[in-house]
Amino acid sequence: YPVSQEFSQKFSIPNFLNIRSAGLKGTDVSTISYCSLSSSFGQFTHNTKVGEFLTLTHQRPGTRNVVPEFVKLGTDPLAVPCKFAHDNGFEFFWSNRINDVHDFAHRPDKPYERWSKLKASYPEYLQGMCGEKLPFGRWSALDFSYTRIRDLCVQYYTEVCENYDVDGIELDFFRHLHLFGNVARGGVATPEQLDMMTDMVTQIRTMTERVGMKKGKPILVLVRIPDSSEYCKNVGIDIENWMAKELVDIVVGSDYFRLNPWKYFVDLGHKIGR
Numbered sequence: 001y002p003v004s005q006e007f008s009q010k011f012s013i014p015n016f017l018n019i020r021s022a023g024l025k026g027t028d029v030s031t032i033s034y035c036s037l038s039s040s041f042g043q044f045t046h047n048t049k050v051g052e053f054l055t056l057t058h059q060r061p062g063t064r065n066v067v068p069e070f071v072k073l074g075t076d077p078l079a080v081p082c083k084f085a086h087d088n089g090f091e092f093f094w095s096n097r098i099n100d101v102h103d104f105a106h107r108p109d110k111p112y113e114r115w116s117k118l119k120a121s122y123p124e125y126l127q128g129m130c131g132e133k134l135p136f137g138r139w140s141a142l143d144f145s146y147t148r149i150r151d152l153c154v155q156y157y158t159e160v161c162e163n164y165d166v167d168g169i170e171l172d173f174f175r176h177l178h179l180f181g182n183v184a185r186g187g188v189a190t191p192e193q194l195d196m197m198t199d200m201v202t203q204i205r206t207m208t209e210r211v212g213m214k215k216g217k218p219i220l221v222l223v224r225i226p227d228s229s230e231y232c233k234n235v236g237i238d239i240e241n242w243m244a245k246e247l248v249d250i251v252v253g254s255d256y257f258r259l260n261p262w263k264y265f266v267d268l269g270h271k272i273g274r
Contacts, residue, residue, distance in 0.1 A: 011069045013080055021084050032085045033093040033170050033222070036078045040103045040116040041142050042152060046078035046164070047071075050155045052117060060113075082164055093168040093222060094160045097175035098153065101138040107131060118142075118152075125149055127181035137184025144179045144236065145193060150200040157204050161211045161219055168220030169208065171201070174255040177226070179236040189236035197236050198247075205247045220249040227253030227260045229268060243272045 021032065036044045042051035045067050055068050070076045078094065085092035103119070106112035107130065119126060125146050128139030142149050157169055178184055180193050189197075201221075208219040225232050225239055232239045242248050253265045 011066050013073065013075075016066075016077070016080065017084055021081050024090070025088055029090070031091040031093060031167075032081060033095045033168075034078065034081045035095040035097065035170075035172070036076075038097045038175075039100045040112070040114045040119065040140075041099060041149075042118055042156065043114055043116050044078075044156075045076065046160070047076045048156070048159060050152070050159050054114065056113070078160070078164055082166065086165065091167040092165070093170050093220070094157075094164065094166045095170035095172055096156060096160075097172045099141050099144070099173075099178050100175045101141045101178060104138040104140040106140060127178065127184050134184040135186055137178040137181070138176065141176065141178035141181075141184065143181045144196065144200075145181070150196060154200060154203045154207065158207050158211075161208060165215075166219060167217070168222055168249070169204070170222045170224060171204070172224045173237060174224050174226075177235060183235050188234040193236050194233065194238045194241075198238055198241060198245075201242055201247050202245070221247065222250040222252060223248050224252045224255065226255075227258060227264055231259060240268070240272060243269065243274055246274075 024032065036046040037054060038044055042048075043054050044051050045054050047053055053067075054065065055071065057065060067077060070080070082092045084090075103112045103115055106115045119140065119142070123130070125142050125148070126139060127137055127141045127143050128134050130139065132139040144150055144153075157171075160166060161169065173179075179197065180189055183189055201223075205221055208221055212219040223237075223239070223242070225237055226235075229240050239248075239251065243251065251265055251269070253260075
């Protein structure tokens with residue numbers, strides 16, 4: 001987790017919380033949704049065995065990755081804000097970027113500092129060739145047509161729900177909105193691809209219910225998506241089906257662009273009976 005030079009010289013858990021979370025106390029905020037980086041699929045600043053635990057040294061001037069300093073203290077940058085949230089009366093969600101592509105600038109001669117081992121080892125899972133310009137996507141995005149990619153996504157959420165005291169999980173489809181290579185080239189998601197994503201979300205929902213029962217509390221499922229069910233369906237997100245099947249508890253319809261008035265999702269929820 002990169003921090004400014006000022007704070008990198010005096011790292012401590014209280015300093016970390018003062019920068020990230022302490023200012024929320026006494027506000028109207030009731031839920032903290034925390035993303036443990038995931039800026040290349042499967043790379044996290046929380047302690048993961050399924051993905052890559054980012055303990056590498058950053059090369060950016062004036063910053064450094066302080067995750068190793070969390071490790072020395074026997075914790076990590078997800079466990080700390082989770083404890084802070086519960087100690088101070090907040091709900092705590094883990095937010096995961098489904099297919100983040102900040103790494104699209106990667107080139108073999110100028111490697112992106114967090115180019116993942118998965119993408120390096122299995123380029124066939126990517127939506128394009130290195131450096132390729134796609135009309136509606138990024139070449140470094142993973143293609144969720146592959147069972148392995150969907151299975152890994154489920155495993156990432158499973159690992160966090162089992163090992164951290166989360167009240168909910170966020171499936172952030174807006175970081176970034178690239179699920180299938182054919183869509184990135186101007187097509188729309190096929191019925192088979194919609195079923196793939198519905199099956200993946202169903203597995204995640206089933207897991208949260210299983211783990212939640214074991215822990216004695218519900219684990220909510222939040223999705224962050226475009227504010228149009230038609231747009232969602234074209235890119236691979238069958239949100240009306242997910243809502244009707246009660247696969248998700250919270251739908252957040254906003255981010256880089258807005259397609260409908262705020263009332264749109266309220267009416268959609270009432271139509272489906274949620």
